Amino acid sequence: MGGVNTYWFLSAKFSGGLDQTERFIKMGIWENGYENKFLNIVRSISVGDQVAIKSTYNLKNNLPFNNKGQPVSVMEIKAIGIVTKNHQDGKLLEIDWQQTNLNKKWYFYTNIASIWRVKDDFWLSKQLIDFTFYDKPQDIDYFRNAPYWKSRYGDESNNQFFRWIPFYEEIADKLSVYHDKKKRLKLISFVNKLATEFNLSYLLNKELKDICPFTILGTFNRNIKESTRKKIAKKWATFLDVKESIPNSFEGIPLLNNQLSCFFSNSENQQKEINDLWDFYVVALNFSNANESYQEQFKQQFDNVIAQPCCSWQLTNGLFWIRPNAYAVLDKISKIYLSDDLGFIKNKNLSKSYFNGEDYLNLLNDLSVRFKEIYFPAHSFPELYLTALRKYESYVTNDEELLSNNQWQVVVLQFIKELCQKNGTNIFTRQDLLNNYIEQFEEKFPNNKTIGESLSNTLQRLREKNNLSFLEKGKYQLLNNDFEEDEDIDNENIIEQSIVKEIYNLEDLIKEGCFVEEEQLSKIISSLNRKKSIILQGPPGTGKTWLAKRLANIIVGYKNSNNIKAIQFHPNMSYEDFIRGYRPSGNGRLALIDGPFLEMINKARNDSQSNYVMVIEEINRGNPTQILGEMLTLLEVDKRTPTEALELTYRREHENGIFIPNNLYVIGTMNLADRSLAMVDFALRRRFAFFYLAPNFDEKWLNYMIDKTKLSRKSLEKIRHVMNNLNQYIAKEEMLGNAFTIGHSYLTCDSVIPDAMSWYKDIIDSEIKPLLEEYWFDDSNKLDTALKKLFIKNL
Secondary structure: OOOOOEEEEEEOOOOOOOOOHHHHHHHOEEEOOOOOOOHHHHHHOOOOOEEEEEEEEEEOOOOOOOOOOOOEEEEEEEEEEEEEEEOOOOOEEEEEEEEOOOOEEEEOOOOOOOEEEEEOOOHHHHHHHHHHHOOOOOOHHHHHOOHHHHHHHOOOOOOHHHOOHHHHHHHHHHHHHHHOHHHHHHHHHHHHHHHHHOOOHHHHOOOOOOOOHHHHHHOOOEOOOHHHHHHHHHHHHHHHOOOOOOOOOOOOOOOEOOOOOOOOOOOOOHHHHHHHHHHHHHHHHHHHOOOHHHHHHHHHHHHHHHOOOOOOOHHHHHHHHHOOOOOOOOOHHHHHHHHHHOOOOOOOOOOHHHOOHHHHHHHHHHHHHHHOOOOOOOOOHHHHHHHHHHHHHHHOOOOHHHOOHHHHHHHHHHHHHHHHHHHOOOEEEHHHHHHHHHHHHHHHOOOOOOHHHHHHHHHHHHHHOOOEEEEEOOEEEEOOOOOOOOOOOOOHHHHHHHOOOOEOOHHHHHHOOOOOOHHHHHHHHHHHHHHOEEEEEEOOOOOHHHHHHHHHHHHHOEOOOOOEEEEEOOOOOOHHHHOEEEEEOOOOOEEEEEOHHHHHHHHHHOOOOOOEEEEEEOHHHOOHHHHHOOHHHHOOHHHOOHHHOEOOOOOOOOOOOEOOOOOEEEEEEEEOOOOOOOOOOHHHHHHOEEEEOOOOOOHHHHHHHHHHHOOOHHHHHHHHHHHHHHHHHHHHOOOOOHHHOOOHHHHOOOOOOOOHHHHHHHHHHHHHHHHHHHHOOOOHHHHHHHHHHOOOOOO
């Protein structure tokens, strides 16, 4: 079979409803059980596509292999068939169900999504397709020992760092029985005794009448001595009758801030907050067992609890504690790593206000896909967090000279928020702040002998950034009272999260004043969708860059999207600038830095549901084949799969190959009149589709200018006449030709022009005349002839 084929794995159970498998088979259909979800995906399913009804869940017992006591994700294949009709309503498919009552169990590589599109371009996918549709057995031993599953199920376990997982999962399971509020009196009594024994002041001060499960687990997951953590964990193990051994090491487990160790507040809503946290806890446990019926409930309750005043990113710590292999941590360390190193989060300063349950599940899904890649730096959520920790620790230093003013601001602002939360007011004094946190300041900045002075300077900077307001001598007011753990100071980057995306399509492009015929535009867009890479070439001023950026908007689907990056090639551009190379870092050493194209590749791979576009202006001003290197091969459509990945010239540790994903498009522009340009070789031409843009002073230009500039038709027709005459003269010139004609962009304006003659003369003198002087730098007679053709007595 040629090309990449698509197969569909479809659920027959929606939002906790009844299983519809029997009805679907009897009626020869499959029906989307949601009113406003997956409509476009269902519409995209083609007649002739092969589909399967599946059900996903976890099993721990009676498995055909040694699962080492760990739950295993199972996908049961119930029926397979072929799509005979798509009603294009996003709901109904007619299916020729060819095999039913299969009940085949597939292990490990599963997905709980109601609709899972699988392509035969990856070894895991190919095995799943062969198992489902062509009755080939699953090579279970191969899967057990693949990177993503090896640490849990492999023959040679690499689990020495995560031996705490069984204990944490069992304690989470045993704790769930206290979801029943009637049973919690015994629990509260034990917590109060524990708080007294270990002087847990944050609990003693609350006079507890109830408590949530995440705060309970936090009692031995705080920044305290490891020996104390073990003692508290042992107390809980005895109380809950946990059989698993107490961990010898807690390495790779996220900790709570000691001042923010409660997941609920002291407000009048305390009981509701606790109840909601218990409800979410149980849903999270059930959902982690690959029970797809809890997906919608998880998203809704995630949004509900993370909005609580004391429930910030630490909520993801709690999720990780109860099911480390199912949930990702999003503390400060993780967000930095996911943003700066992996490109999964666009903004490491992301606030919880701009993040919801659906975003979290999308992140989990994207990470799970990448975990299965052999050369991805982590293959599970515990390994991911441990990698982030080690990366972060490598940056930590006691050299105060390396601690920037911004780091001081981050630390001070965090302490201010903790202090205000503890006092129940956003007003505080400098002295109170210093008294409460002097030890922490000394610990974080051990070489700083003037802590008080540094604190005063930092408070001043926070005032300048409008984080604080000065009330009177030594007294301040915190202006942002959203008490989020680890939220950084500068919030400019999160503004994009709240911007409503402006949809952009071909109709919008035409309305903006594009003078290319609609039929030609449709051909360009069609070619771009098919070939993924195009070049717009033509004389200067024909709107190549203008059109390239708007074509990018169409591909992405939105105007001014951050999924678009534009860069200009120049003679000094190198592979090291554009792809990857060694550059000086802040500490004076050389560091391996990814260039803009590799950054876009990583973003596109980590966000497979969105399109990304790289716009390369004046692509032939540099040496394209040298700048692109092995990427030139990878641009080809049939090379855009993991199996065609190539090793880069500068390879990172644990990285074996890179490929360009299908959702990354490249649009280049080429100015044919620049004499300094390199010739474009055959290798580049073979990988791009080329489209020629010519000067266009036609009726479209004329009508646009009349509408926008309010100039008279008569004046504009004079301009059109002289420009057409000039371009005919240039085209006939033996040493120039059509490539050197003058484009319409020079004389296109989108605002009212009060004085036509002054505007025209200014454009000629400052933009067109210098270009003509370059054309005929050695022939003044021809230059004079050309300039005379532009003469207009009056407009």
